[in-house]
Amino acid sequence: MLRQAAITAAQRGHEVILCEKSGRLGGMLNSADDISFKKLMKQYKNALITQVGKAGIKVLLNTTVTPELVEQIAPDTLIAAIGGEALIPDIPGINGDSVYVAARDFGKGKEIGQKVVVVGGGLVGCEESIHYREQGKDVTILEMGDTLARDAWFLHLRATLMEMEKLDVKSCLNTRCTKITDKGVFAVDADGKEVFFEADTVVIAAGLRPRSDEAEALRFTAREFVRVGDCKECKRIYEATRTGYDAAVTI
Numbered sequence: 001m002l003r004q005a006a007i008t009a010a011q012r013g014h015e016v017i018l019c020e021k022s023g024r025l026g027g028m029l030n031s032a033d034d035i036s037f038k039k040l041m042k043q044y045k046n047a048l049i050t051q052v053g054k055a056g057i058k059v060l061l062n063t064t065v066t067p068e069l070v071e072q073i074a075p076d077t078l079i080a081a082i083g084g085e086a087l088i089p090d091i092p093g094i095n096g097d098s099v100y101v102a103a104r105d106f107g108k109g110k111e112i113g114q115k116v117v118v119v120g121g122g123l124v125g126c127e128e129s130i131h132y133r134e135q136g137k138d139v140t141i142l143e144m145g146d147t148l149a150r151d152a153w154f155l156h157l158r159a160t161l162m163e164m165e166k167l168d169v170k171s172c173l174n175t176r177c178t179k180i181t182d183k184g185v186f187a188v189d190a191d192g193k194e195v196f197f198e199a200d201t202v203v204i205a206a207g208l209r210p211r212s213d214e215a216e217a218l219r220f221t222a223r224e225f226v227r228v229g230d231c232k233e234c235k236r237i238y239e240a241t242r243t244g245y246d247a248a249v250t251i
Contacts, residue, residue, distance in 0.1 A: 003048045004241045005079045005228055008248035010055035017073060018052065019063045025049050027083060028103070028230075029237075035131050037163075041237075070221035078222035079247050080215040084208035084230035089119070093180030094204065102128055102205040113200020114138060117185045119177045121145070123152040125205030126160050126169075132203075133167040140197055141171040142187055148173070153236075172197075208234040224251070 003025065006018045024030065029045040032038035052059065063069070070078060086103035088094060100110050102124055116132050118125045121143025129139045141148070148164075148171060149157050164171070174190035184199040208230060215231045228243040 003052055004244035005081065005248045006057050006244075007048065007051045007055050008245050009079075009251060010057050012248065012251070014248075014251060016055070016057045017060065017075070018057050019060045019065045019069075021062070021064050021082075023062050025052065025059065025061075035127075036134060037127075037130065065218065067218060067221045070218060075222050077224040077226070077251050078218060079244070080218055080225070080227045080231055081229040081244065082211050082215055082231045084210050084234045086204070087206040087209055088204065089177070089206050091119075091177055091180055096180055096182060096202075098182050098200065099180060099202045099204060102203055103208055111201075112137065112203075115184075115198055115200045116140070116203060117142060117197045117199040117201075118203045118205055119185065120205035120207065121148045121171060121173070122205060122207060123149045123156070123160065124207070125203070126152075126164060128203050128205055129169045129171075130160070130163050130167060133164075133169050139169050140199075141169065142175045142177055142185065142197070143171065143173050144176050146173050151236075210234055226250075 003018070006016045010016045026045050026049065029041060032041040032045065084103070086101045088101065093099070098113070100112065112132060114137055116137050116139045118129050118139065118141045121141045125141055125143070126149045129141050133139045149160050152160060172189065175187050175195070177185055177187045178194070179186040180202050185197045185202055187195050187197065189195050210233060211231045215227050219225045226247045228247045229240040232243055
């Protein structure tokens with residue numbers, strides 16, 4: 001990720017300018033701020049931000065990096081960490097008012113109803129279900145595959161599934177969402193039967209894909225260019241941080 005790349009580069013004696021499109025540092029990690037079981041992630045994010053300040057890095061908030069801006073700054077090396085974008089399945093009704101996209105809508109004040117259906121049972125979908133169940137909401141996960149949180153580390157997986165069981169989060173595996181309405185979600189189950197799940201809010205947790213095209217548009221704007229984090233490959237925080245560190249030590 002870009003913060004780790006910036007910190008490591010600054011520690012190695014480089015002059016670093018850190019550009020952030022939004023008004024605050026943190027990126028996707030800001031989604032952990034109000035989630036009870038992600039306090040350590042919030043602390044990690046805040047520690048990185050503190051290190052950015054201590055390293056003397058120049059931070060430009062509310063700044064979108066364009067080829068014109070890069071030409072103006074004229075860096076020797078450009079490290080792109082613009083992240084990933086939410087995968088939006090081609091499902092009728094997915095743009096409805098009751099739909100919340102986990103990787104896109106966090107921090108935007110969308111109201112979550114009492115009955116929640118989460119479409120996608122990866123780690124993000126499972127953690128979303130725990131978060132809303134802790135708030136007393138009725139939560140059901142719909143997962144196309146036959147396994148929940150398959151993208152989690154083993155111990156993280158065990159802890160997540162245990163917490164879901166404790167909170168009585170309902171899940172339906174081998175179930176494919178076919179249509180979303182303001183009343184809920186239509187799906188096809190493992191036996192090929194159409195089923196309906198009532199919902200006030202539908203949370204889409206279908207994963208991320210790299211913002212490859214946006215990043216590649218900057219490739220020839222500096223002498224050296226490298227992609228890190230989710231705009232290179234959407235993985236876990238550890239892998240994203242490692243790509244940022246590796247990019248900085250090879251400059």
